[in-house]
Amino acid sequence: MADVTLRKVVKRYDEVEAVRGIDLDIADHEFVVLVGPSGCGKSTTLRMIAGLEDISDGDIMIGGDVVNDVPPKDRDIAMVFQNYALYPHMTVAENMSFGLRLKRYPKAEIKSRVDEAARMLDIVELVDRKPKQLSGGQRQRVAMGRAIVRNPKVFLFDEPLSNLDAKLRVQMRIEIKKVHQKVRTTTVYVTHDQVEAMTLADRVVVMNHGRIEQIGTPNELYHKPATKFVASFIGSPAMNFIPCRLEELAGKLHVRLTDRIAFPLPPARAARYQRIPRDDKLLLGLRPEHIAEARPHPAPGVETFDTVLDVTEPMGMETLIYFTLEGAQVCGRVNPNAGAQDGAPLRLAVDLNNMHLLNEVTGVVL
Amino acid sequence: MSTLTVDKAGPTRKVKYGSMSRDRAWALRWSYFFLILFAIFSLVPPLYMLITSLKSSAEISAATNPWWVFHPTLSNYIELLTSNQFLRFFWNSAMVAIIVVTITMLISVPAAFALARMKFWGSATLATGVFLTYLIPDSLLFIPLFKMLVMVGDWTGIQLINRWYVLLFIYPTLTVPFCTWIMIGYFASIPKELDEAAIIDGASWFQTLTRIFIPVALPGIIAATIFAFTVSWAQFLYPLVFTTSTDQLVLPVGIITTLIKGDVFNWGQIMTGALLGAAPPLIIYAFLMDYYIAGLTAGATKG
Numbered sequence: 001m002a003d004v005t006l007r008k009v010v011k012r013y014d015e016v017e018a019v020r021g022i023d024l025d026i027a028d029h030e031f032v033v034l035v036g037p038s039g040c041g042k043s044t045t046l047r048m049i050a051g052l053e054d055i056s057d058g059d060i061m062i063g064g065d066v067v068n069d070v071p072p073k074d075r076d077i078a079m080v081f082q083n084y085a086l087y088p089h090m091t092v093a094e095n096m097s098f099g100l101r102l103k104r105y106p107k108a109e110i111k112s113r114v115d116e117a118a119r120m121l122d123i124v125e126l127v128d129r130k131p132k133q134l135s136g137g138q139r140q141r142v143a144m145g146r147a148i149v150r151n152p153k154v155f156l157f158d159e160p161l162s163n164l165d166a167k168l169r170v171q172m173r174i175e176i177k178k179v180h181q182k183v184r185t186t187t188v189y190v191t192h193d194q195v196e197a198m199t200l201a202d203r204v205v206v207m208n209h210g211r212i213e214q215i216g217t218p219n220e221l222y223h224k225p226a227t228k229f230v231a232s233f234i235g236s237p238a239m240n241f242i243p244c245r246l247e248e249l250a251g252k253l254h255v256r257l258t259d260r261i262a263f264p265l266p267p268a269r270a271a272r273y274q275r276i277p278r279d280d281k282l283l284l285g286l287r288p289e290h291i292a293e294a295r296p297h298p299a300p301g302v303e304t305f306d307t308v309l310d311v312t313e314p315m316g317m318e319t320l321i322y323f324t325l326e327g328a329q330v331c332g333r334v335n336p337n338a339g340a341q342d343g344a345p346l347r348l349a350v351d352l353n354n355m356h357l358l359n360e361v362t363g364v365v366l
Numbered sequence: 367m368s369t370l371t372v373d374k375a376g377p378t379r380k381v382k383y384g385s386m387s388r389d390r391a392w393a394l395r396w397s398y399f400f401l402i403l404f405a406i407f408s409l410v411p412p413l414y415m416l417i418t419s420l421k422s423s424a425e426i427s428a429a430t431n432p433w434w435v436f437h438p439t440l441s442n443y444i445e446l447l448t449s450n451q452f453l454r455f456f457w458n459s460a461m462v463a464i465i466v467v468t469i470t471m472l473i474s475v476p477a478a479f480a481l482a483r484m485k486f487w488g489s490a491t492l493a494t495g496v497f498l499t500y501l502i503p504d505s506l507l508f509i510p511l512f513k514m515l516v517m518v519g520d521w522t523g524i525q526l527i528n529r530w531y532v533l534l535f536i537y538p539t540l541t542v543p544f545c546t547w548i549m550i551g552y553f554a555s556i557p558k559e560l561d562e563a564a565i566i567d568g569a570s571w572f573q574t575l576t577r578i579f580i581p582v583a584l585p586g587i588i589a590a591t592i593f594a595f596t597v598s599w600a601q602f603l604y605p606l607v608f609t610t611s612t613d614q615l616v617l618p619v620g621i622i623t624t625l626i627k628g629d630v631f632n633w634g635q636i637m638t639g640a641l642l643g644a645a646p647p648l649i650i651y652a653f654l655m656d657y658y659i660a661g662l663t664a665g666a667t668k669g
Contacts, residue, residue, distance in 0.1 A: 052562050073568040085559035089581040098577075099567035146567070 002063030002076075002153035002186055003028045004049060010057035011044050011210075018044045020210040021058065031180050031187045035197035036207035036233070043158055045207070046190045050156050051075050063153055075154075078147035082159040084139045086131040086146075093118075093127040096145045110149075117148040120182060121175070137168045141175070148183060155180075157189040161196065173199055194234050198222070206230050223354075228363035231285050231356060237320065240291070240330045241283040243360065246276055255284055255357070258326055266301035266352055273357055276366060285356030285365070288320065291332030293340070294347040301353040312340045321346070412641070419443070419638040426633050442638040452639065454613055455620030458530045459599060459643070462616055465534050466598040467591055470541040475587065477542075478549030479575045483561060493550055500543035508607050511536060515608070530614045533605060537598045544597075545590040552586030553579060588654050596647050617643045 004026040011019040019041040026032045034042040047053040049060055051072035059066050067075050078099075086095050093114050100110045118124045121141040131139055140160060147155055160176070161169045177200055180187055191197055197204045198218040206213040206221065206229070214226040218234075225231035231239045247256045253270040256262040265273065276282070294304040310329075313320040314336060321332045321340050332348060334340050357366045418426060420438045430436060446452045480486075481493045515526045515535070526532040556579060564574045580587065605619045612624060621639040625632045 050562075050566060052565070072562075072566045077566065079563065079566050081559040081563060083557060083559055085557065085563040087560065087564075087578055087582070098564070098569075102568045102573065146563075150567075 003030075003061075004154055004186060004188065005061040006045070006049075006058065007061070008058040009045070009048060009055055009060060011041070011048060011053060012056040018210055019048070022210075022212055024205060024212065024215070026186060026188060028186055029184045031189065031200060031202045032205060033189045033191060033197040033201035033203075034205045034207055035191055035194055036213075038192060040207040041210040042190045042192075042207045046156055046158055046188060049154070049188060050077055050079050076152050077154045077156055078150045078152040079156040079158065080140075080143045080147050080160045082162050084131070084143045084163075086139055086142055088131050091128050091130055092123065092134070092142050092145075095131070095142055096127075096149050099146070099150050113149045113151070114145075117145040120148065120179065121145050136164050137172060140164065140172055144176070144179065148179065151183075151185075153186065155185050155187040155189075157187065157191075159191055160189075161191070161193075169196075176200060195236065198234065204234075206233060208233075225285075225356070225365055227365060228283070228285075228358050231358070231365060235287060237288050237331045239356070240286045240288065240328070240332075241358065242286070242328050242330060243326045244282050244284040244357075245280065246273060246278050246282065248278070255282075255352075255355075257284065261305050261325070263303040263305075263350065263352055269301075269352060269355065269357075273366065276357070281360040282366075283358040283360050285358055286330075286350060287354065288331045288333045290351040290354045291321075291330065292349055292351075293334040293338035294349040298349055299351075302349050302351050304347055304349045306345060306347050308345045309340060309342065312342055321348075412644070415637040415641050418633055419641055421634055423632070423634055442634040443642075446635055446638055446642065451612060451624060452620070455615055455617045456642075458615060458620075459617040460646075462530060462533045462537070463595050463598040463646075466537040466541060467594045469534065469538050470545050470594040471587070471591060473538065474542050474546040474549055474590065475580065476575065478546045478553055479571075479579055481546070482550045482553035484571065493547075496543050496550075497547045500540070500547065504540060504601075504603050507539065508603060511539070511604075512607060527608060528610050528614055530609060530616065532608050533598075533601075533616065536604050536608060537601060540601070541594040541597050545594055548590045548593065549583070549586055552583045556582055592647075592650060592654060595650060599643075599647055 004024075006022050006024040009019060009022045010017065022041075022045060024032075034045060036042050044053060048055050049062075051067065051070065055068055060068060062075055062077070087098065090098065096114050096117060097110045100113065105113075114127070115124075118127055121144060123138060123141050123145060126134060126138060126142070131142065134142065140163075143160070157176075161172050164172060173196060176189075189196075189200060198221075201218055203215060203217055204221055205215050208229050214221060214230045216224070221230055221234045225234065225239075228241065232241070242257055244255050244257050247254045247262060249262060249264070253265045253273065254262045255265060264270075298304060307323045307325070309321050309323050311322045313322075316336070318333045319336050319338070319340050321334055323330055323332075334346075334348075338346070340346055358364065359366060414432070417433060417435055419442050420435045420440070422437065422439050422441060425435075425437055477496075481489050481496070512527070515532060519525050519527060526535070560578060560582070561574050564578045569577065600618060601616075602618045605616045609615055609619065612620070615623060617639070621636060621643065625636045625639060
């Protein structure tokens with residue numbers, strides 16, 4: 001068990017900077033997920049922690065020791081790969097015990113550790129099988145078992161669920177969470193799937209173009225994104241961005257979307273946005289769940305307007321609606337009984353208590 | 367109405383399938399034609415050898431039907447298999463082949479591993495270089511190689527020319543480059559994550575090679591072994607040049623130097639010797655063929 005610290009870590013491939021100076025503190029027992037689109041440097045960062053990639057600049061510390069030049073085998077880490085990377089000629093038990101056998105652990109100890117991990121992962125009856133006799137989910141369990149038996153300081157997961165089908169992915173996600181609750185090993189987990197990131201992580205690190213965009217708990221990222229990238233990356237369907245500007249109307253601060261539509265800001269928001277220049281190009285960020293059908297007695301901060309829907313998507317428990325505002329496609333979530341239909345007009349309500357205002361040029365959430 | 371639809375759909379479909387199966391039938395006919403042609407080309411010579419090996423010298427020189435044995439006899443086989451000289455050739459060939467295969471594998475497997483996985487400065491160029499070496503024909507190499515070994519003999523006093531074991535130094539120049547090249551291909555097909563997993567598990571490069579790569583690439587190693595064996599067993603030019611005394615000869619050279627006396631060709635025994643000489647590679651192929659096809663890597667990754 002150990003904490004992991006990255007200090008101004010840089011990875012350069014010839015002229016290209018894949019990772020551009022990352023600072024990250026991961027506490028002991030913590031489950032941290034690195035998430036971002038492909039090519040954002042998340043896997044490279046993980047591989048640098050593992051020691052599979054040299055770092056071009058900066059320091060990586062595991063348990064307080066700088067490990068920049070420590071080979072992977074001496075870092076006391078275990079890694080689970082996307083394609084499992086099981087040794088095809090060894091049985092499940094041999095796969096799991098390979099590391100311990102190399103370190104010449106006593107046979108009895110190896111057996112008890114393998115048995116314990118196999119029980120924890122529910123693969124006891126598979127220990128004598130070869131990898132090719134296993135399903136994808138089973139292989140992934142074995143790969144996790146191989147990491148667990150080593151009892152390392154840090155677990156590293158590199159997109160471990162990407163090769164599984166959607167249903168199995170949900171199941172394995174829960175398994176991974178359960179395992180972490182049991183062994184409490186510090187974990188760094190890389191994924192491009194924001195749902196995986198949100199559901200698994202104690203803290204999520206959102207990366208883009210080799211930099212960290214934001215670090216926070218899943219709730220912080222969802223409710224208080226720092227940038228447009230984070231706001232759009234986290235959450236599904238994604239947050240809506242509608243071009244807008246601020247305007248003073250009858251002494252009250254309004255956000256104007258179109259010539260027709262301008263909403264008065266709730267007092268708390270108005271105070272927060274008071275100092276923004278009125279001619280700045282802004283984006284109104286609204287999550288789909290904050291655009292719903294209008295009700296007879298709207299709460300304070302909830303404003304209504306009329307629109308014509310382009311498309312509706314009935315999901316069962318809710319209906320997703322799509323319409324256009326100022327050229328931007330906007331998604332909302334309405335009650336399935338609200339009468340939303342393709343091409344039909346509907347009166348909608350926006351909850352401005354949960355709005356975000358972004359600078360259109362810098363993408364910073366104001 | 368429905369009958370009409372069926373009638374309409376029926377013929378159209380038939381034509382479609384018909385044309386498909388006609389294409390297929392023609393493709394099959396052509397494949398069989400060429401396969402049979404190929405089989406005739408490759409099987410007739412050994413058949414002719416077998417027929418001739420079962421004839422006595424008298425019957426061969428009598429110029430009867432060459433495709434039929436009228437008085438079958440095993441005398442050629444008995445004579446050769448009881449001749450110390452022929453057994454000596456066999457023994458020399460076997461020693462050379464087995465030791466050369468061992469040397470080749472000991473060099474080319476680690477070399478291929480290093481070239482395929484341990485990215486070092488110039489490794490890609492070196493890998494290509496290894497293959498280019500193989501492209502130089504032995505008919506170009508034998509003269510400088512001969513000079514070199516004579517010079518080594520002059521300087522050190524160690525006489526290598528006209529000793530069967532000189533071939534142990536010569537043959538690897540043919541087998542090592544090619545086997546290394548085959549193994550580079552096999553090792554490169556092993557997913558990178560497999561050695562990364564081994565390295566994280568605490569394996570050294572050498573342990574990764576012996577405990578992961580060699581077992582996983584076994585089909586490739588066996589293919590390379592068969593190749594090295596075939597080359598060493600069948601090589602003709604080098605032993606012809608480097609060995610002359612009858613007790614130092616290997617099988618291919620031994621057969622023609624001892625069974626052709628002046629202008630007298632002992633055809634029966636030549637054919638018998640050649641057939642017996644072809645037996646070991648045949649047997650090895652028969653037993654190890656499956657490994658060519660076996661896909662041991664299945665299950666290593668997603669698959």
